[in-house]
Amino acid sequence: MKISASVKSAFQLHEVTVETENKVKPISISPKPEGFGSSINGGELLFLSLATCFCNDLYxxxxxxxxxxxxxxVIVSGEFGSEGEPAKNITYEVDVKANDHSDAEIWDLIKTVDKLAEIHNTLRQGINVELKKSRL
Known part of the structure; x- marks a missing residue:
């Protein structure tokens, strides 16, 4: 499955799109109040990725x-230090309501998804991120 994300930024402009298998979806994120960049930081989006992945995989x-x-x-939290430092102490909590199922069944589902969640596993393994010269 081929996935990509794109940000186009200029003064008072912040266009964000994501794409999976040629299906493009816009995401509304406003620019910073001073006009340049995103009002949401990368750490927030990273943690949102973890929460979203877990939620979707759980269903x-x-x-x-x-x-x-x-x-x-799903609530994901962690810490970032100085510029350039990776995140640390990333944790997440999950609250699942499923009235027709026991706490044991729900906990078993949560533990299974924790082992399967692709974004979680990507971060747990670590992966190279390569800078390529722009083709734009």
Whole structure:
């Protein structure tokens, strides 16, 4: 599955799109109040990626088990230090409401998804990020 993300930024302009398998979706993120850059920082988006991945994977795996999920809340937090330092102490909490299922069934689903979540596994393994000369 080919995925990409794009940011186009100028004064009072901040256009964000994501794309999966040639399906482009815009995301509304306003520019900073001073007009340049994003009002949301990369750390916030990274943590949102973790929360989104877990949430989507939870629904996927619940469906495989014929579990009806009523609601999910995922909260990801961590710390960033000085410029250039990677994040540390990243943790997340998950609250799943599934009235037709026991706490043990829900916890088993959560633990399974924790092992399968692709964004989590990418960060846990570490991966090279390569700068390429612009083709734009």
């Amino acid at each position: 996927r795996e619940a469906s495989k088990r014929n579990m009806k999920i009523d609601s999910v809340q």
